[in-house]
Amino acid sequence: MTNTPFKKKKISEYNMEDIKEFFYNLSQKISSKIILLEIGNDFFNIAVAKLVKSQLQVNNVFRQTLPKEAMEKSIPADPDAFSAVLVDVMKELKLGGQRIALALPSDTCYTRLIDIPTRITDDKSKSFLEDPDSGIQIPISLNNSDFDINLTDLPERKKGDDFYNRYFLTSIPKKNVNIILETINKANLELCSIQMSHMCIANLLRSEINKLDSKSLIISVDLLDEFTQLIIFDNSGPLFIKRLASIRNFPTIDEMKQIQNRGRDENIKSSKKLSSDYHALSKLDLKILIREINNTFNNFIHENDLIKKGKIFLSGRNSQHENLVELLGKNLSMDVFLISPIGISQLKEFNYDPDKVNQFSMSRIIGLGLSLIREEYENNENLVRSNDFIIKEYIHSELESSSDKNEIVSKSSRILLEK
Numbered sequence: 001m002t003n004t005p006f007k008k009k010k011i012s013e014y015n016m017e018d019i020k021e022f023f024y025n026l027s028q029k030i031s032s033k034i035i036l037l038e039i040g041n042d043f044f045n046i047a048v049a050k051l052v053k054s055q056l057q058v059n060n061v062f063r064q065t066l067p068k069e070a071m072e073k074s075i076p077a078d079p080d081a082f083s084a085v086l087v088d089v090m091k092e093l094k095l096g097g098q099r100i101a102l103a104l105p106s107d108t109c110y111t112r113l114i115d116i117p118t119r120i121t122d123d124k125s126k127s128f129l130e131d132p133d134s135g136i137q138i139p140i141s142l143n144n145s146d147f148d149i150n151l152t153d154l155p156e157r158k159k160g161d162d163f164y165n166r167y168f169l170t171s172i173p174k175k176n177v178n179i180i181l182e183t184i185n186k187a188n189l190e191l192c193s194i195q196m197s198h199m200c201i202a203n204l205l206r207s208e209i210n211k212l213d214s215k216s217l218i219i220s221v222d223l224l225d226e227f228t229q230l231i232i233f234d235n236s237g238p239l240f241i242k243r244l245a246s247i248r249n250f251p252t253i254d255e256m257k258q259i260q261n262r263g264r265d266e267n268i269k270s271s272k273k274l275s276s277d278y279h280a281l282s283k284l285d286l287k288i289l290i291r292e293i294n295n296t297f298n299n300f301i302h303e304n305d306l307i308k309k310g311k312i313f314l315s316g317r318n319s320q321h322e323n324l325v326e327l328l329g330k331n332l333s334m335d336v337f338l339i340s341p342i343g344i345s346q347l348k349e350f351n352y353d354p355d356k357v358n359q360f361s362m363s364r365i366i367g368l369g370l371s372l373i374r375e376e377y378e379n380n381e382n383l384v385r386s387n388d389f390i391i392k393e394y395i396h397s398e399l400e401s402s403s404d405k406n407e408i409v410s411k412s413s414r415i416l417l418e419k
Contacts, residue, residue, distance in 0.1 A: 033097035034192065034372060035090070038200075038365040039104055041074055041226065042066050044086075045362070048095050049369040055348035056369045060093050061357055074105045075176050076183050083186035090187075100184060101193040103200050103368040106229065109172040110140050111198070111241050113304075114149070115157055115164035122151050125167060140171060147171035152236040154304060166304075168238055170196060193371065197222075198231050198238045200367030204341060204389075205313055209233050219297060219310045219334075222363065223318035225249055228289060232300055232310070240300050244292045248285055250320045251278055253358060280323045283331065290331045311335040315363040329394030336394045341366045343389035346373070 038045040047061040076082035120128045154166040184191045220231040232240040329336040341363040342350045
């Protein structure tokens with residue numbers, strides 16, 4: 001659905017709906033705000049962002065569920081239908097602004113490390129990769145993709161007599177980009193940015209990534225309902241992405257209300273059968289995930305000839321399990337940190353309804369907003385205060401691990417269970 005222009009009428013023929021439509025369209029064109037849109041497999045999150053004194057302010061946060069058939073691998077199956085829903089939601093929320101930034105799941109793109117000879121300078125690396133005579137074997141057609149590469153901090157690799165720099169490639173098919181552009185155009189919006197979810201997480205963890213030493217890597221573990229996404233970062237950004245097993249879902253907002261009500265009055269019958277009140281995770285619940293994280297990280301270290309340790313940052317709705325930090329830390333012998341995305345210091349304000357929106361599900365859309373002000377906060381040391389958004393941590397100690405004296409530390413009195 002697109003905005004319909006006014007037909008020529010006499011002044012007396014204009015009604016209130018005409019006037020509302022006119023001012024709605026006008027406000028979109030002149031607003032300095034940017035709409036944030038995160039697309040998932042069966043939902044989209046939407047909000048409005050603007051820069052206030054070098055900090056991000058986010059308002060009108062809303063989550064819209066979609067039928068499964070509406071999306072095909074997180075890309076709109078029908079641009080007309082999707083744009084119509086988008087326009088309707090924007091009008092209902094009275095969202096001003098015409099420019100839009102979009103976050104897509106990493107599943108929609110192809111990523112991998114590639115080796116480019118050190119004789120090729122960074123500014124010519126893309127052209128070299130596009131050259132069919134370069135000898136680089138990639139199982140996709142770059143000519144039919146929009147792609148970018150980023151020089152990593154990984155050590156040079158020697159092959160024969162040549163040395164190679166390590167680059168991280170991100171590529172999305174042009175046909176998918178065209179569908180996105182068509183959808184946005186049909187909604188009468190102007191696309192100003194497309195970010196993959198792994199870059200949104202990178203923006204969220206930027207202060208921690210920037211202070212990594214030469215012996216450490218960050219392992220982001222984004223615990224989603226359908227799967228867990230693991231991303232490995234060094235100072236340069238993402239190096240590796242893999243989809244892992246999901247864990248038991250943390251109760252939804254509605255389920256938590258039922259549990260809390262049941263605790264207040266045992267006679268209240270739940271309209272939705274829960275096997276029991278919420279129970280913390282056990283090691284058995286995490287057996288598969290622990291094994292996959294351990295094997296994935298160790299294989300990455302081995303394949304890239306690295307001597308580095310990893311520290312884990314948890315995000316996503318299922319990161320709220322009360323003993324998750326401790327279980328992962330003890331069984332992986334790693335430092336583990338739980339983050340609250342709305343606690344990041346670059347975020348001035350995040351207005352949302354906790355009865356409808358789970359703040360732990362907002363990591364990607366907040367990271368998308370941060371991408372729009374990245375230069376602002378990277379150049380302002382006063383805004384980049386590390387650990388402001390870390391609300392629970394487990395610090396592994398090699399000396400104390402044998403006596404099981406590692407401690408889990410709450411960094412804030414902030415309540416982890418959404419009400």
